[in-house]
Amino acid sequence: MKIKPLFRLVALGAVLLSVSCNSEKSDARWRLWYDKPAEVFIETLVMGNGQQGAIIYGGVERERIDLNDMTLWSGEPVDVNVDTLAAKEGLAPVREALVREDYATANRLQQRLQGSFSEFYLPMGSLLIDFDKGGDVSNYSRELDISKALSKVSYSADNTEYTRTYFVSYPDKAMVVELKAEGEQPMNGVLSFDSKLRYTTRSEQDMLVAEGYAPYHISYHRAVSWDESRGMRFTTMIKPVEVDGQVVSQDGKLQLKDCRRVVLLLTAATSFNGFDKDPAKEGVDPTAIAAERMASAERHSFKQLRKRHTEDFASFFDRVDLQLGAVSEVSPLPTDERLKAMTAGAEDNNLEMLYFQFGRYLMISASRTEGVPMNLQGIWNDNLTAPWHSNYTVNINTEENYWPAEVLNLSELHEPLLSFIGNIAQTGKHSARNYYNCGGWVTCHNSDIWAMTNPVGEFWGDPSWACWPMGGAWLSTHLWEHYQFTLDKEFLAERGYPLLKGAAEFCLDWLVEDKNGNLITSPATSPENYFRTPDGYAGPTAYGTTCDLAIIRECLSATASAAEVLGVDEELQKRIADVMVRLYPYQIGHKGNLQEWYYDWEDPEPLHRHQSHLIGLFPGSHITPEKTPDLAAASARSLELRGDKATGWSTGWRVNLWARLLDGDHAHRIYRMLLTYVDDGRTQYATGGGTYPNLLDAHPPFQIDGNFGGISGVAEMLLQSHHGSVDLLPALPTAWSEGSYRGLRARGAFEVDLEWSAGRVTGGKILSLQGQACVVRAKSPFKLSGVEATLQGDYYVAEIQTEKGGIYKINGIK
Helix, strand or coil: CCECCCCCHHHHHHHHHHHHHHCCCCCHHHEEEECCCCCCHHHCEEEECCCEEEEECCCCCEEEEEEEECCCECCCCCCCCCCCHHHHHHHHHHHHHHHCCCHHHHHHHHCCCCCCCCCCECCCEEEEEEECCCCCEEEEEEEEECCCCEEEEEEEECCEEEEEEEEEECCCCEEEEEEEEEECCCEEEEEEEECCCEEEEEEECCEEEEEEECCCEECCCCCEECCCCCCCEEEEEEEEEEEEEEEEEECCEEEEEEEEEEEEEEEEEECCCCCCCCCCCCCCCHHHHHHHHHHHHHCCCHHHHHHHHHHHHHHHHCCCEEEECCCCCCCCCCHHHHHHHHHCCCCCHHHHHHHHHHHHHHHHHHCCCCCCCCECCECCCCCCCCHHHHCEECCCHHHHHCCCCCCCCCHHHHHHHHHHHHHHHHHHHHHHHHHHCCCCCCCCCEECCCCCCCCCCCCCCCHHHHCCCCHHHHHHHHHHHHHHHHCCHHHHHHHHHHHHHHHHHHHHHHEEECCCCCEEECCECCCCCCEECCCCCEECCECCCHHHHHHHHHHHHHHHHHHHHHCCCHHHHHHHHHHHCCECCCCECCCCCECCCCCCCECCCCCCCCCHHHCCCCCCCCCCCCCCHHHHHHHHHHHHHHCCCCCHHHHHHHHHHHHHCCCHHHHHHHHHHHCCECCCCCCCCCCCCEECCCCCEECCCECCHHHHHHHHHHHHHHEECCCCCEEECCCCCHHHCCEEEEEEEECCCEEEEEEEECCEEEEEEEEECCCCEEEEEECCCEEECCEECEEECCEEEEEEECCCCCEEEEEECC
């Protein structure tokens, strides 16, 4: 069988136009499309409803849809009472070795402060549809409309037009697939289910049912442990409805006979019942839940299901619009060809916009399950033993996943992470006591759905990635960010502040004095990096690393600010104020860089992917070009020494860092580098990151964090609000000298629409969500609700008192 591509250029434009005309109010800017089926994961189209995930290949003779549920993991609840006497007794010798500057001994001894590794996020299985072989295929098209979360495959064969429409509905907790054949030939094929987990299938009442279970443990070295009486349970149900033809059940499969149209409903569930509940003994009944969802979905027609789905999805997606550069016609090339062209140097602002909105699409599709945030791969994983367990890596990646949640008007989708922080605080108080003799709560380098918080490594792991107790303090800052954007005082009082306080208490207990009376952390690492001492020793274990102290500054500052807002814990506020002035200060190295280590040591790997010592610049806010110009300049020098080329997630982070340094052109250059075409999905560091054909982030391999880091960086170029004012176009690139956006959020609970031309603000409006005073700044003159901005230093500044729900117009002044 041959698959003929659609006509290119002129003819292709006509094809795209016809597709648009057949879609209801579609916007060509927000469509991914391809002229051939996917052969590997990095070419697929991904969909989801915030818990269920689908990976769609769009094959002609075989359609393969890989299925995920973000609650399907290996493992069981963690043992919070694990015997860690060795760890407790081992902390003092590590610190003693560091006092002697014996870094090799300290590094070796620190391995005693380790525990088990995290569990693995797992694939549920695959829906396979094997169609009878037909003739040659022409006019093949595979697309995804991210504004509606609708995917479509269409092609011609044997004088018949075949189409498939796919969506995963949040309101109805089901995946829906419509199969149609219009012309001479009907559809004939077989539906089946397969899985890498242990399962059985049966067909009943024209429905395919698969039930199975996950391993109760997978080791770091990929040894898989199965026991039918242990581990997570799962159920998948697939039912044809609205059948124009015949469906026959046989041998655990469903056969389609002479069908002109079939709608497939797919529901699924797991036995997950909470991070502290045994999924086999205390779990919910996944079969009952899947059946209930199926019965509910069946009550609606395909048109009703689609309408309910698109309205729900649009309630999030339509909050934000973006136009970068002059309005231009969308390229007629397939998305992967556009990505290749941009990599070769072509200009395509529409692709930069598509990538931005695709990131928002991913978050809406993957982050709607309380207590279960997006993992390294969001919710889309087809591997039994995925790279890095597809877990929560909290030395950057989990945080980066949620950087854009508030500013890009998806605050509700921050909730899975915020509620997960409540889970890890419960297990983390045991890890703080058992491993570090500290109060409060802690989370280290990795976690999983079971809220694991201990340092990993199993007594052999390299401390550069195994021994790092600052994950909880970093994650806790998301609670304060959520408050700053929403001013939800009830959330802060009932949930945010108690968790912040616990993270701060750990930090306060963990600090020790250095030889000069400064407060430092000991032992300390800078995530996954090494230093080299003047005598040639290279290692990761030291004290007083810049990363640790930056996170502690952010955590303590947020905690004190929250206490002040709530009018509580005056003594804690005073203690924090006293500690803050005693923290070992930032140091500028002999190269003009911000030092990563306590001493001005060399980097064995100068181009390292992590830049954890710059957390105070972003996502933190205590380093700024205005308030700390020397530290900002040193941060810029550190970035220059690191170079621009990095892994995908690191590239995304660097977009934000350069934007915070107000260098829009450099931030944009890094953003363009993030859109480098990558077609190799294997794990590798040296080649640098980029973007796969399906626009997912290439670490490589696939990690979703780079998608979110990149679009957060776009927002930082266009709007900043971390230092008490709403700054319009703070780091606008030359390439985006004109444009507009709608619906971005700013701290202080404001929503901003803006238009600009020739780099100058021309118009816009601000919606006040809580009625706070609003200070607005821009580099060009403007009026805010009739108040003309005055020039103060480098910025035009206007301030007004707002009312809750009030809308305040922005007018540019020529």
